[in-house]
Amino acid sequence: MTVKSASHSTVASITGRALSWLDRVPYAALALPLRFAVATVFWNSAMAKLANWEATISLFTDEYNLPLLPPVLAAYMALTIELTTPVLLVLGLFTRAAATVLLCMTGVIEIFVYPQAWPTHIQWAAMMLVLLCRGAGAISLDNLLWHRFGRRLSANA
Numbered sequence: 244m245t246v247k248s249a250s251h252s253t254v255a256s257i258t259g260r261a262l263s264w265l266d267r268v269p270y271a272a273l274a275l276p277l278r279f280a281v282a283t284v285f286w287n288s289a290m291a292k293l294a295n296w297e298a299t300i301s302l303f304t305d306e307y308n309l310p311l312l313p314p315v316l317a318a319y320m321a322l323t324i325e326l327t328t329p330v331l332l333v334l335g336l337f338t339r340a341a342a343t344v345l346l347c348m349t350g351v352i353e354i355f356v357y358p359q360a361w362p363t364h365i366q367w368a369a370m371m372l373v374l375l376c377r378g379a380g381a382i383s384l385d386n387l388l389w390h391r392f393g394r395r396l397s398a399n400a
Contacts, residue, residue, distance in 0.1 A: 274380030289325035335383020
């Protein structure tokens, strides 16, 4: 065996072990930071709205130009979503529903408000799609409730 093939074999072995270790990372360890990251984005937006409500109304009136919704109603709807869904995500409660609502809100923001911000919105969407498809993970109230009541619901179906 040559030195070159021995070093290649060592690199391949180390890479294989690293990939094997990464494959064993539980989903719960990945879902928790995803939930907190998404929650932080929208919670911070809610806090900015609350910090200057008059400026928020002005933005919804003059800049955002959402179709079909009066600006004040749209501002209240956005604030309500941004105050409730982050709490649900942090708790891991109704995670898929919260991710769906935020994914829709992100779509509205992308299409009607800031279409040039798609690089940021696609990152948010990717995180929310993982949560939508895989749920909150084992460290969540969703998991606790499913173990407590889900089996009973499944048995009754």
